[in-house]
Amino acid sequence: MLHRGTHIQILTELLRASPVVGLLGARQVGKTTLALQLAETLTGPVHRFDLEDPADLARLGDPKLVLGPLRGTVILDEIQRRAEMFPILRVLADRPGTPTRFLVLGSASPELLRQTSETLAGRIAFHELAGFGLDEVGADALERLWVRGGFPRSFLAESDAESERWRRDFIRTFLERDLGRLGVRIPADTIGRFWEMLAHYHGQTWNASELARAFGVSDRTVNRYLGILEATFVVRRVRPWFHNISKRQVKAPKVYLADTGLLHSLLGLGTLRDLTGHPKVGASWEGLAIDVVVRTLRAWSSETYFWGLHTGADLDLIVVRGNRRIGFEIKRTTAPRVTPSMRSALQVLQLERLYVIHAGDASFPMGENIHAMPLAHVLDELEPLR
Secondary structure (H helix, E strand, C coil), X not given: CCCCHHHHHHHHHHHHHCCEEEEECCCCCCHHHHHHHHHCCCCCCEEEEECCCHHHHHHCCCHHHHHCCCCEEEEEECHHHHHHHHHHHHHHHCCCCCCXXXXXXXXXXXXXXXXHHHHCCCXXXXXXXXXXXXXXXXXXXXXXXXXXXXXXXXXXXXXXXXXXXHHHHHHHXXXXXXXXXXXXXXXXHHHHHHHXXXXXXXXXXXXXXXXXXXXXXXXXXXXXXXXXXXXXXXXXXXXXXXXXXXXXXXXXXXXXXXCHHHHHHHCCCCCHHHHHCCCCHHHHHHHHHHHHHHHHHCCCHHHEEEEEECCCCEEEEEEEECCEEEEEEEECCCCCCCCHHHHXXXXXXXXXXXXXXXXXXXXXXXXXXXXXXXXXXXXXXXXCCC
16 A cells, blocks of 8 residues: 555645545545545544445435534545435535535546536535556656556556456456446447547547447447546546647547556556557557656646647647646657657747657757656656646
């Protein structure tokens, strides 16, 4: 077990500022463990209800009657199981003096996100929990994090084979049970085949028509499938940056599986040797590198983009905060070189600096405002955005 101090600090600050805090993330990503770690640091009473536990569900037969007298912090785990409680939380959150803070844990769903945003608007702050990051496991574990992904039980497994078995079981349970409990009414086999197909498009620009033809359904259907996987935190989109620039720019998002371990399992890759010989090795490493950079900078998803022209020039990641624009090009090589595409991005996008994240072991300048940085050095050489 790893102590996730950064997340505990963030949640503590959010609970001071908001009467309700939503901790959202994929199933099995460690939300409950984090909530219990947080509870040990809080002053005052802490009350926890697991809404997948029949006994706790029975105790909450009349939620207002049970929750109303409680003081301190109340943790409600798997809140999507009782979405009708949101109006009650609004009433309790509006009491004078805010005698109780609520931490609600959810594996998300389109319906959950819609209801919380409508019912608790202005009262709830969200924090998304992903799997372990490089900042939590350390640069020495970079290869292990890449191959196994960040889900705690996958990363901490005693062997690669045990890690792979856990991920296979997770995928099956997610498809056959978890999606149904989140209100998704699509056959497990259908969404599973789509998920596997999407793994082969990892790191590519989203083309709904192409996937719809390959899958034999409409554009609208594959967009709905993508939305479900994104809302349950197993897929993420990176938006294109195209403000006030040429119409030749790519205006569709890129799609990544959110966890490299799940990506590798869906591709049938059980070991590092399998991975390094696969055509998606570069895209997989790119997804890992983007995750490491974004977490290190502590950038919001709304601050991260990619850039591309239909003529071929592109940049893997742009982080925008206020007037600052920082670019990142990901190269799985030990000897990166400046390309015309990099120079074009630096000029056209008016970047403050462009970093080339590579697989070597040395940092060095590559040109004016262009700097090479090993992925393993990102934690030491990049600072969080202010």
